[in-house]
Amino acid sequence: MGERRSALILLLILCSLLVAFSKIDLVKALVINADGTVDQPDAVERTGDVYILTGDILTLNVNRDNVTIDGNGHRISYPTEVAVMLSDVNNVTLKNCIIGAEGMQAGIVLLRSSNCVISNNLITKTRFILPVSFGTSGILIQSGGSNTISGNNLTDNAIGIFLFQTSDNIIVGNSIKDNSGGIIIAGSMNNNIYNNNFINNTEHVIDSGFLYNDVVYPSINIWDDGVTGNYWSNYTGQDTNGDNIGDSPHFIYENNQDKYPLMTPLDIEVISEFPSWIILALFITATLVIVIIRKTLKKGIQSGNYL
Secondary structure, X not given: OHHHHHHHXXXXXXXXXXXXXXXXXXXXXXXXXXXXXXXXXXXXXXXOOXXXXXXXXXXXXXXXXXXXXXXXXXXXXXXXXXXXEEEXXXXXXXXXXXXXXXXXXXXXXXXXXXXXXXXXXXXXXXXXXXXXXXXXXXXXXEOOEXXXXXXXXXXXXXXXXXXXXXXXXXXEOOEEEOOOEEEEEEOOEOOEEEOXXXXXXXXXXXXXXXXXXXXXXXXXXXXXXXXXXXXXOOOOOOOOOOOOEXXXXXXXXXXXEEOOOEOOOOOOOOOOOOOOHHHHHHHHHHHHHHHHHHHXXXXXXXXXXXX
């Protein structure tokens, strides 16, 4: 009898945790205003210009310069919408976020923003939906420039990274894997793209060219740092001296070559999809409930009294 009571109590605790978890921040659209104030202030801990998420949220809009937003391993995900919008801002750092929901329109959008850093984020499941958005992608940089995209995991998106009329960005140390398009480049020049893993994308790079005086020219970007380039899962060249760099360049498009393609993928550490402590708590509680219920039922069956 005591064990059955314990099992019921644990089951109630588990149900309560599941209900609480399902309601965490479901209505929160977080906005950091130009004056530093925050809509939904209970969703962050603020120390000066550093904002740390305290739970999962639906969307994030950043309208202030010179701030750091640390996702702290929390999720930003709202289907059919843009998860994170950085519009007309400078010197913003966004890191340690999990971004993705089935049917999400775009993960992170930098619109007319410069000198921003997007690092150590997991971005997944951005998809083309109706109405189709031109910017459907894991990370979109439109206008602006001189941003750094580093250490992100872009997996299972329509497009991993979209560069649209932007220049002088650095894209380094990212895992760009299993997307329909790894990177789309549209009217964007002089971006430095190196030390990334391009793995099993339907097309690693799509270049729609650069329009000038009604003539479309191929975009010209830089695909190595002068020593090492990127890893390409479809590279077929040889490495005769064993230095892990291909003997021949990897052809991308006209005037675009990775001169130093890597023979093996880089070891890129990226954020885990389920870092939150609550997942562990739910797992432990569920395991205890299952064990106790199984023991209770077994004893009840053996004694003939399990109702």
